[in-house]
C-alpha cells in the first residue's frame with residue numbers, strides 16, 4: 001500500500017530544504033497514493049507513541065517547515081503521488097485537484113480548458129497545490145488575484161486523528177458557520193494534511209503590456225504605484241521591484257539573464273509593471289497614464305517591452321532567488337509592511353546596519369504592490385574575502401544571524417509589519433514568532449492546535 005523511498009530517489013532529497021539550511025533524519029519517507037492511504041497512515045501514527053509526521057509537497061518551501069528533525073522519530077508523508085486533477089468546471093470556473101499536483105501541471109491542464117490558474121511563482125516546476133495552500137503562498141499575481149487563500153474555495157483534509165474532512169465545495173458564497181478551510185490554509189501542515197482542494201479559475205488575459213521602469217528611489221516607486229493604481233482604477237496585473245544590489249547579484253551569477261537595456265550605472269529602483277492590453281485598447285485614461293510615465297520625478301526611464309523583452313525582464317526578476325542561492329549564505333527575510341511605510345522602514349534599518357555592519361548590504365526586491373519585500377542581508381556583499389565568500393559568511397552568520405534577524409524584525413514591528421508575508425514561519429522563524437506575537441495570539445493558536453491535534457503528531461516542531 002505504501003511505497004518505499006527507493007522507488008523515488010535518495011532519502012536526502014526529502015530531508016534537506018531547498019536552501020540547504022535545514023537537515024533532518026526522517027525515520028522513513030512515505031508515499032501514499034490516495035486520501036484513504038493518508039488516513040490509514042495518520043491513524044497508525046496516532047496509535048504509536050513517540051512518532052510524528054511532517055507533510056511534504058514539492059519541498060520548495062523557504063522556511064524549513066517541510067524538513068524533519070534529526071532524531072529519527074518523524075515520518076515524512078510526501079503527497080507526490082496524489083496528483084490527479086479530479087475536475088475542471090468551465091461554467092463554474094473551478095478546479096478540483098489533488099494536493100501533489102505541481103503548479104506547472106495545473107497551469108498546463110487548465111490552459112487546455114481555456115481558463116487560467118492565477119497562482120504563479122518561479123518554483124512552479126516542483127511546488128505543489130497542497131504546499132502552496134499550507135503556506136498561503138503569494139507570488140507574482142497577488143495584486144489581481146490575491147493569495148492562495150483568496151483563490152481557494154474548499155479543501156479535503158485528513159485530520160490528526162485520521163478522519164477525512166470532505167470540504168471540497170466550489171461555492172463563492174457559503175456562510176454556514178466558521179470558515180474551516182481558512183484554518184488549514186497557512187497552517188504549514190500543523191493542523192491537517194491537505195489531500196485535495198477546489199480552486200477558483202479565471203479567464204486568461206490574452207494580451208498584456210509589460211513595462212520596464214526606472215524610478216529614482218523607493219519612495220518614488222511607491223508614488224508611481226499609487227498613481228498607476230489610481231489612473232487604471234486598479235487594473236494592474238503586477239508591480240514588482242528590484243533594487244540595484246538584486247540586479248548586481250544576477251549579473252554576478254547569470255550575466256546572460258540581464259537584458260541589454262538594463263544598465264546598472266546608477267542607484268535607481270527598477271520596476272516591472274504589467275497591465276491587461278484591453279485597458280489601453282479601450283482608451284481608458286491612456287493619456288493620463290502617459291502623464292504618469294512622463295513625470296521625471298517618479299519615472300526616469302520607461303520601456304514598453306516587446307513580448308520577448310517582457311519574458312527577459314521576468315526572467316531577470318525570477319533569477320534573483322537562484323542567484324542568491326549561488327552567492328552564499330544571507331539572512332533571508334520575507335517581510336510585509338504598509339506600503340506607505342516602506343521607505344521610512346528601509347531608511348531606518350539601513351542607517352542602523354551601515355553603522356553596525358559596514359561591509360554588508362541589503363538585497364531588496366519583491367512584490368512592492370503587495371507591500372512584500374524580500375529584504376535579505378548579505379554581511380560581506382561588496383567585500384572580496386580571502387577565504388571565500390560562502391565559508392567566511394557562514395562563519396560570521398553562525399554567531400550573528402539571530403541578532404541580525406532580531407534587529408530587522410524589531411523594526412518590522414515598529415513599522416506595523418509582519419515578519420513573513422508569504423513564505424511562512426516553519427523552523428526558520430519559529431523563535432521570532434514566539435518572541436514577537438502577543439500572548440493572546442499565541443494562546444489562541446495553541447488552543448486551536450491542541451483541540452485538533454491533542455497528541456501533537458502533525459509537524460509539532462514548527463510555528464510556535
Ligand SMILES: Cc1cc2nc3c(=O)[nH]c(=O)nc-3n(C[C@H](O)[C@H](O)[C@H](O)COP(=O)(O)OP(=O)(O)OC[C@H]3O[C@@H](n4cnc5c(N)ncnc54)[C@H](O)[C@@H]3O)c2cc1C
Nearest residue numbers: 057058059060061065121128130131132134137138189194
Ligand atoms: C525559487 C523559489 C521561488 C519562490 N517564490 C515564491 C513566491 O514568489 N511566493 C511564494 O509565496 N513562495 C515562493 N516560494 C516558496 C515556495 O515555493 C512556496 O511556499 C510553495 O508554495 C511551497 O510548496 P511545496 O509544495 O514545495 O511545499 P513544501 O516545501 O513541501 O512544504 C511547505 C510547508 O507546507 C506543508 N505542507 C506541504 N504540503 C502539505 C499538505 N499537502 N498538507 C499540509 N501541509 C503541507 C509542509 O509541512 C511545510 O510546512 C519560492 C520558492 C523557491 C524555491
